[in-house]
Amino acid sequence: MKHSQAVESLAALAQETRLAIFRRLVRAGPEGESAGSIAAALDIPSPTLSFHLKALEAAGLVDQRRESRNVIYGARYGRMRSLLAYLMKDCCAGHPEICNIDMESCRESPARTSACG
Amino acid sequence: MKHSQAVESLAALAQETRLAIFRRLVRAGPEGESAGSIAAALDIPSPTLSFHLKALEAAGLVDQRRESRNVIYGARYGRMRSLLAYLMKDCCAGHPEICNIDMESCRESPARTSACG
DNA sequence: CGTATATTTCCATTATTATGGAAATATGAA
DNA sequence: TTCATATTTCCATAATAATGGAAATATACG
Numbered sequence: 001m002k003h004s005q006a007v008e009s010l011a012a013l014a015q016e017t018r019l020a021i022f023r024r025l026v027r028a029g030p031e032g033e034s035a036g037s038i039a040a041a042l043d044i045p046s047p048t049l050s051f052h053l054k055a056l057e058a059a060g061l062v063d064q065r066r067e068s069r070n071v072i073y074g075a076r077y078g079r080m081r082s083l084l085a086y087l088m089k090d091c092c093a094g095h096p097e098i099c100n101i102d103m104e105s106c107r108e109s110p111a112r113t114s115a116c117g
Numbered sequence: 118m119k120h121s122q123a124v125e126s127l128a129a130l131a132q133e134t135r136l137a138i139f140r141r142l143v144r145a146g147p148e149g150e151s152a153g154s155i156a157a158a159l160d161i162p163s164p165t166l167s168f169h170l171k172a173l174e175a176a177g178l179v180d181q182r183r184e185s186r187n188v189i190y191g192a193r194y195g196r197m198r199s200l201l202a203y204l205m206k207d208c209c210a211g212h213p214e215i216c217n218i219d220m221e222s223c224r225e226s227p228a229r230t231s232a233c234g
Numbered sequence: 235c236g237t238a239t240a241t242t243t244c245c246a247t248t249a250t251t252a253t254g255g256a257a258a259t260a261t262g263a264a
Numbered sequence: 265t266t267c268a269t270a271t272t273t274c275c276a277t278a279a280t281a282a283t284g285g286a287a288a289t290a291t292a293c294g
Contacts, residue, residue, distance in 0.1 A: 235294105236293105236294090237292105237293090237294090238291105238292085238293085238294105239290100239291085239292085239293105240289100240290080240291080240292100241288105241289080241290075241291100242287105242288080242289070242290090243286105243287085243288070243289085244285105244286085244287080244288085245284105245285100245286095245287105246283105246284105246285105247282100247283085247284105248281100248282085248283085249280105249281085249282080249283100250279105250280080250281075250282095251278100251279080251280075251281090252277100252278085252279075252280095253276100253277085253278085253279100254275105254276105254277105255274105255275095255276105256273105256274085256275095257272105257273085257274080257275105258271105258272080258273070258274085259270100259271080259272070259273085260269100260270080260271075260272090261268105261269085261270080261271100262267105262268090262269085262270105263266100263267085263268080263269100264265100264266085264267080264268100
C-alpha cells in the first residue's frame, strides 16, 4: 500500500459518522447493506449519508452495487487489511509480542450463536 | 475503545507527515527516537514537527520522555492495538478468513538479520 | 405515461486544520 | 553567568471539510 492511499483511507475513517458507517459495513459481511437501511439505522439525512459514502468509496474502503431501487454498500476487506498491515509494517524493532492484535471478536461474535468457519 | 477515541486517533494518523512520523516510531520500537532525529530524517521544520507530535500525543498514539536536552518520542503500542481491534470488531459476519492480517513484517523485518523473540 | 421510492447532486454556510518564521523556553556545557 | 543546542509556543495566512434543505436523477410498478 502506498503512503498516499493510507492517508486517504485514514482520512475517510477519521470522521464520526463515516467510522460508524464503515464499522457497520464491516460487521455486515460480504452481503453489505443498502444506503437507506444505513441511513435509517444511524439516523442520518440522506444527503449527508451520500456524501460520506462517496468519501469512503473514493478512499477505496467500500464498494457499491445496485439491486433494484437500492444501492448496496459493502466493506472492501482487502483494503482494510492492507491499511492495518501498513500501520504495523516492520513494527516493534524485534519485540513481536507487542503487536498481537485481539481478533477474538472476529472469530466468535456476540451477535452470532456459535463460532464460524 | 470508545468511538470518539478511535476518531481522534484516526484523525491524528490521517495526515501525510503525521503518518510518516508514527510509522517511524512504530518501527523504532520501545526505545523511541528524539524529536530532532525525526525532524532531520524526515526533513520537517521543527515548529511543524512539534505541532504534529503534539497532535499524535493528544490522540494517545505516542508518548514522550526527556533525556537530557532531547525529547524522546515513542509509539504507544497498546493504543495502536486497540484502534486496529476496534476497526475489525465483530467483523465479517461469520467469514473469519476475511480478516487475516499479514503480520510477517512484524515477526521478521527486512531490517533485521533474523527472526526475533 | 404517472406516481412512489431510493439515492445523489447542488450549493451556501460554518467550522476546522496545516504551515513555518520569529520569538520564547528549557537544558547542559564552558 | 554566558553561550549553544533542542524544542515548543505564538500567530497570521491559506486551504480543506461537514452539514442538510431543495432540486435532480434513477428505478420500479400499476
